[in-house]
Amino acid sequence: MSLPDYQLEEFLRGRGYTRIAGVDEVGRGPLAGPVMAAAVILDPSDIPDGLNDSKKLSEKRRAALEEQLLDRAQVAVAEASVEEIEQHNILRAAHLAMIRAVAELDPAPDFLLIDGNLIPKGLTLPAQPVIKGDTRSVSIAAASIVAKMHRDRVMVDLAQQHPQYGWARNKGYPTLEHRTALRNLGPTPHHRRSFKPVHNILYQG
Template sequence: MTLPNFELEQALHAQGHVRIAGVDEVGRGPLAGPVVAAAVVLDPQDIPTGLNDSKKLTAKRRMALDIAVRERAEFAIAEASVAEIDEINILRASHLAMERAVAALNPAPDFLLIDGNMIPRGLTIPSEAVIKGDARSVSIAAASILAKNWRDQLMVDLAQQHPGYGWETNAGYPSKQHREALQNLGVTPHHRRSFKPVHNMLYQE
């Protein structure tokens, strides 16, 4: 397995950029809960070992790396709410969360490596979109870990308030348990009404 590396960041350092942030979001696909983004500026002299795409890590390893990144890097985490997702669509909301995470970094980064194939339109800092960035750049991988852990814990907390949907294990994604609970228990305030399975339940003819 090829792990993400620091090559993209090193090339940017060689061009004179000093503070390079990796940016990633998590939570586009779930039927419930916010979308979460993180921005991380790693210390080139102190990069935690084992950083990888958060989806390829065990929960235990992800938590250990989450702690390491928080202790050794600069970071910010931000959300876009369910109401915002429903109002402006999930793609724009995920970009809004990214923009908020970047804006929360202080001092501001001077270059951004953004996971995906689009640069959010609200960003004014020089940026590069990196397809499958969490598998290529350690900065983006670190951001993916922080964002996923933050969102997973948030969904565990929401599961306490709304038991039965299985959010503590499915994180709001449309698992069999979640879809059955929607039918049996109905729609909560945390469900995305613009998403087809939820929308169809609310507006059945």
């Protein structure tokens, strides 16, 4: 199984771009919590070994790589709130988080590699969408790791306020544990009411 590499970035560097940011989001599937995005500019001479799609790494490995990235790369993280997910939709909220993460990079990037098949509306920088980018580009993989770690910490913190839902373990995804608590206790202010499992509980009967 091949790991993501730096080939897309090398191609862009050959065309004169020097500050290439990988951008990815996490948290589109959960029933609760914000959606999170990260933007990462790697130093081509100092790329941590073992970068990969965050879903393919253990929590321990993600944590170790995040620590290395914070030391050796330029990193920014941003979110879109549950309220924004409800106001827009989950895709637009994810794109808002991406735009905010890119805006936090200082100095700014000169090119963006964005996971997925769309460039978020409102981005003014040159950009290329990359389908399954976290398995192809180390910059996007790095962003997926940082975003995942950051969102997981948010959900662990929220679990202290609402321990019955198991968010420290399921991170808001619709596991049996989470869905059972949702049926028995109802939604919290951190639940996404427009998502079908939450909506059905709110309006059943």
